[in-house]
Amino acid sequence: MMTSARKLSAAMVTLLALLLGLLLPMGASAASPSVLVSRVATSSKVMALTFDFGSDAGNVSRILQILADQGVKSTFFATGQAATNYPDAVRSVVAQGHEIGNHSYSHPYFTGLTSAQMADELSRAATAIRTATGQAPKPWFRPPYGDYNATVLQAVGNAGYGHTIMWSIDTADWQGVSSTAIRDKVLAGASPGAIVLMHVGGGATGTPDALPAMITGLRAAGYQLVTVSQLLGAAPTGQTSYVVKPGDTLYKIASLYGVTVSAIVTANNITNPNLIYPNQVLVIPATTPSTSTVRYVVQAGDTLYKIAARYGVTVSAIVTANNIANPNLINIGQVLVIPASAPTTSTVRYVVQAGDTLYKIAARYGVTVSAIVTANNIANPNLIYPGQVLIIPK
Secondary structure, X not given: OHHHXXXXXXXXXXXXXXXXXXXXXXXXXXXXXXXXEOEOOOOOOEEEEEEEEOOOOOOHHHHHHHHHHHOOOOEEEEOHHHHHHOHHHHHHHHHOOXXXXXXXXXXXXXXXOOHHHHHHHHHHHXXXXXXXXXXXXXXXXXXHHXXXXXXXXXXXXXXXXOEEXXXXXXXXXXXXXXXXXHHHHHHHHOOOOEEEEEEOOOOOOOHHHHHHHHHHHHHHXXXXXXXXXXXXXXXXXXXXXXXXXXXXXXXXXXXXXXXXXXXXXXXXXXXXXXXXXXXXXXXXOOOOOOOOOEXXXXXXXXXXXXXXXXXXXXXXXXXXXXXXXXXXXXXXXXXXXXXXXXXXXXXXXXXXXXXXXXXXXXXXXXXXHHHHHHHHOOOOOOOOOOOOEEEEOO
């Protein structure tokens, strides 16, 4: 009897599971994470002026008038509260041909929210913006305070926002800085593919007066001012975009493309080289290595001394070529640029044997110890290793 009851119970569970499978929709697979963009890889002289529209509409009218007078189209990121409280102002943004993006509903720190709360913020904001303007803000999202991580990018992507738009030039205008400071910061930071962050709120007192001279200066430098969507459509030439994957580091990415970490840091305005996120889009600057430059993949047990000896160059030359901060710290799989070396026929290389000293080697070749030390950039003349290759100057 007990066996029959168990069989009946198991059958009922199976039947219930089948019914639930028929009645409930199949769970959709997660969408791709939103792509993080702080600038666009292009050699074309195009830039995007963007404006965050948060808690108040203090300078919207003046900014829109200046943009209209200058013939500039921009991208505005509006909160749902702005669309609810200032529908006419948000409607004017779209009516004048500017692009609109989602800046959340209530401007919270997204990294402190659950995925469900993020989805709610985005949905409520989209509804308010669509109600005010008749236009949906997808696929553009800008995180409040620039606050994001991998979880945020996934949740935003799940909500249908394919691009999370950051910036490469932060005017800090919301702090009430002067129009001159705002203008000068933008002109000094201008570069192909740059995205400028400004605000429309009353706290950004210097922004309206900064715009005319800023726009004039950028145009005089040959820049065309476009919307974010137009910027993303700019054909990349001379540079490459790379989407960061889980486990990536700037060292791995730099090695993959044969450029230095510092070049990537500069090209992307990165403040912390140790902090990059999956799905972040990086600009990989162009590089034109000479045919005399060799790349070497670090193997287990390698040291810079061994690698330098193998290629007949100095450790300092490798350190300089690869922007290495700590010569004692290299990683397996790291790709090193080996700078060109053009030894003359009068230069001899000697492989250090067990028991060798610099005095013995110098005496063997009739040169001084100091000459060997200088030729090989040796920091400690008493410390050489078997297998180390020394250049013997003539």
